Amino acid sequence: MSRKLVTLYTLLIVACAAMACAEPGSTTGADSGPLRAIENKGSDTLVNLALAWAEAYMNLHREISISVTGGGSGTGIAAMMNGTVDIANASREMKAEEVAAAEANGISPVEHIVARDAIAVVVNPSNPVDRLTLSQVSAIYSGQLTNWSQLGGEDRPIVLLSRESNSGTYVYFLENVIRLGRSESQLLFSPDTLLMPSSEGISVEVRQNPNAIGYDGLGYVTADQKVIALAVDAGMPYVLPSVATVNDGSYPVSRPLFMYTAGEPEGEIKEYLHWILTEGQILTGELGFVPLQ
């Protein structure tokens, strides 16, 4: 909810900024040449980061106008295949059928990893449990473990918190944590899972309720929540999410975030993507995502 509002306001600001850029050019007839536009659309996870990049880049390059919209990874990829946007943002890889559809359209999509995102599992600070294996998290969220005492904690019921089912993070968590990445698994979130309309809802409940367990992108975790160290298996080391552990691959629940272009990027789009992968990575860290090395 709040993420969407932020998006809306930021879009307005970008629109105003774009107009402000356009106006001096047209009135003074400066030699900056015509305004070149880049259309960027897709994942809601990425939208705030994409907006921050676009604003910073437009400040450096007055002749470029970048418009960023959300709508979801699938929406962005479809728009890129139809040729209505230059860059599609995605919090997941393109599916095989999407690639096939793009190639049938005469477009060969090119993938660019632009940032990484760790998903942190959080509990109330008063909860003595501080480490879990992925299969324990899976058993908790599918409703097989229902009491903290089964995990070495106090005798308290476990209250499951999740984002709403339309969130990309929900789908990622289901496929890679609850189903442990096994495509044949039919496990689902327990029907007792509380679906919170916002990240704020999760953090308020985790802060107040010693029974709660939640998950969210690392950028949304506040200091008053306790982050759980995760291990792939019982014998493996337990790792807390951080920039370092995501980049060396030891934290098990992290995902790359993508931008897709139709064919190899050229001209200003190529320059923009190059900037994102270099200087732009400073903003990545500031917004709570994990910058590329």
Added chain:
Amino acid sequence: MHNSRWSEFAVESLIRVLGFSTVGLVALIFVFLLREGLPVLSEVALPNFLGRAWYPTFGSFGILPLVLGSVLVTVTAIAIALPLGLATAVFVREVAPGWAREILKPMIEVLAGIPSVVLGFFGMTMVAPWVRQTLGTATGLTAITGSLILTYMALPTLISVAEDALDAVPKSYRDAGLAMGATQWQTIWRVIVPAARSGIVTAAMLAMGRAIGETMAVMMVTGNAARMPTEWDALLRPVRTMTATVAAEMGEVAKGSTHYHALFAIGIVLFVITFAINMTAARAIFAKRRRGGLR
């Protein structure tokens, strides 16, 4: 003379057009709901749609937990609000001295103006922890938390309408009661409240219509878990209401998909329930009128 007749005609037709357009708009909304919602019946098998599992991203569109969740939260809210509201209305109308009534009535009306998101935030940060600690539930985000917030929201409607109903009871009834030697309490309980019965039923129905359609506050405090609220302690567990489901999921759903149609189908169910509640309220009014009694 001629002029004034013209202006009267103009005003009359304007009012007529406005009146009919209101009815027309409601009809159009219903047609729109049907057009967007009915396709779900061809896309989803009926047992699935009326089933117990709501996992819209995985092809399970069972609306039963959502309908029961809405009903549970709403009925509980009215069950709490009716005695409270009726007692307040009786106090304001029959017992309180004139000056107290002058203060209480506007204050009750101010209650109706509190935005639901503010009540939701209050519920999330104050009522939910209280429910968890006092009632010992696993989480404070439960059906009863939603009911308490809805009680608060339904009370102003209930009190105002019930008070109007008490107000419509002729003074002669009160005088007759007291002249027969009844105490004030007996007059109120045996004469005035029964005489205003249909108005009180209307008040409860209108408050229920208000409560079942409430979205934001409920979404913030009920936990939104799409589970079947069928255990004896279902009130102390989370539920997901129809309104919260539509509000939470409509923003991201692809237009024209099965999920999109299913959300509109929930809208149809909600519309039909609200319509039935309002019809019951209207019947209560008309039934009384036919008997030539009081409103």
